[in-house]
Amino acid sequence: MQTARRIWVPPSTRSGAKFRGLFDVRCLAPFADREQVLWALRKEGLPDPLKELPTVAAMLEVKQERVPVSWVKKCLRLDRFDPAKFEVLQSLISEKWRAVAENLVVNVGLQHILDAVFSGATQVDPWYVMLASASPSPAAADTMASHAGWTEFTDYDEATRQIWVEVRSGQSMDNSASKAAFTISQDSSSIGGAALTSDNTKTGTSGTLMCCAAFTGGNKAADDDDTLEVQYAFSAADDGA
Numbered sequence: 001m002q003t004a005r006r007i008w009v010p011p012s013t014r015s016g017a018k019f020r021g022l023f024d025v026r027c028l029a030p031f032a033d034r035e036q037v038l039w040a041l042r043k044e045g046l047p048d049p050l051k052e053l054p055t056v057a058a059m060l061e062v063k064q065e066r067v068p069v070s071w072v073k074k075c076l077r078l079d080r081f082d083p084a085k086f087e088v089l090q091s092l093i094s095e096k097w098r099a100v101a102e103n104l105v106v107n108v109g110l111q112h113i114l115d116a117v118f119s120g121a122t123q124v125d126p127w128y129v130m131l132a133s134a135s136p137s138p139a140a141a142d143t144m145a146s147h148a149g150w151t152e153f154t155d156y157d158e159a160t161r162q163i164w165v166e167v168r169s170g171q172s173m174d175n176s177a178s179k180a181a182f183t184i185s186q187d188s189s190s191i192g193g194a195a196l197t198s199d200n201t202k203t204g205t206s207g208t209l210m211c212c213a214a215f216t217g218g219n220k221a222a223d224d225d226d227t228l229e230v231q232y233a234f235s236a237a238d239d240g241a
Contacts, residue, residue: 018236018237018238019105019110019113019234019235019236020102020234020235020236020237021102021103021105021196021211021213021232021233021234021235022100022101022102022103022232022233023100023101023103023193023194023213023230023231023232024098024099024100024230024231024232024233025098025099025100025101025191025194025215025220025228025229025230025231026095026097026098026228026229027095027096027097027098027099027220027222027226027227027228028069028070028093028094028095028096028226028227028228028229029069029093029094029095029096029226030066030067030068030069030225030226030227031066031067031068031069031072031092031093032065032066032067033064033065033066033067034060034063034064034065034067036067036092037056037060037067037072037089038050038060040086040088040089040092041053041056041086041089043088044086044087044088044089052079053075053076053079053081054079055075055076055078055079056072056075056076056079058075059071059072059075066224066225067225068157068183068225068226068227069093069181069227070181070182070183070227070229071183072089073181074181096222096226097220099215099216099217099220100215100216101193101194101213101214101215101216102213102216103138103195103196103211103212103213104138104139104140104211104212104213105210105211106138106139106140106141106142106143106209106210106211106212107140107141108142108143108208108209109196109208109209109210109211112124112208112210124198124208126163126164126165127163127164127166127196127197127198127210128160128161128162128163128164128180128196128197128198128199128200129161129162129163129164129180129194129195129196129230129232130152130153130161130194130195130196130197131152131153131154131156131182131191131193131194131195131228131230132150132151132152132153132191132192132193132194132195132212132214133150133151133152133153133190133191133192134190134191134192134219135150135192135214135218135219136149136150136151136192136193136212136213136214137149137150137214138150138193138195138211138212138213138214142209142212143209144197144199144204144205144206144207144208144209145205145206147209147212150192150193150212150214152195152202152203153189153191153192154202154203155184155185155186155189156182156183156184156185156228157183157184157185158181158182158183159202160200160201160202161197161199161200161201161202162180162181162182162200162230163180163200164180164196164232165177165178166232166234171235171236171237172233172234172235172236173233173234173235174231174232174233174234175231175232176231176233179229179230179231180229180230180231180232181227181228181229181230182227182228182230183225183226183227184222184223184224184225184226184227184228185224186223186224187223187224188221188223189221189222189223190219190220190221190222191215191219191220191221191222191228192214192215192218192219192220193212193213193214193215194212194213194230194232195209195210195211195212195213196209196210196211196212196232197209197210198210
């Protein structure tokens, strides 16, 4: 009587790890003018916001029309107020569009994860969000020094790429509590996606590229003083047996 042969299936064919990242980008139109901002702040219970909020007051002296949402939020934080708690001000924010991009974790990004976890390599902290110009075409072989399928978008007021302030929950992390904000500096700008890198230098070609992604709905247009708020979520999970 013959014994049935048992076939061994290598573990790699039964289960594996899956990394997933998603950029969620909102384009916010500027407030109409300083009077709109001051009206909202008074409605929030600040009878004299120009005295109670010195950083906001100084900013509104410089920017009296088309006041960027990013500027107002930053100044409120500097004056030790949480912008999220200003419900009237939040209600005046107009969203021009919203776009998502499911990212490609490039080879050097995957190698960094393996090296930092298993080989004792120095962990990158912090990471920075960067924007991609129109029609990006990311590839697995992309690095910061070489990414022929896309170029960086840099027409924004901030001096550097914006920090990704991540918080982990379970097997995922994101910056939903502190989104990266970019203040657009040119009318009729075209943005095609976003990326994550270890270097904050605009147009810089050093450091580690973690991922890049193109908007699923194609390029998006933005104008001077618009604010792009970028949320990036990254998760790791076993894809099952």
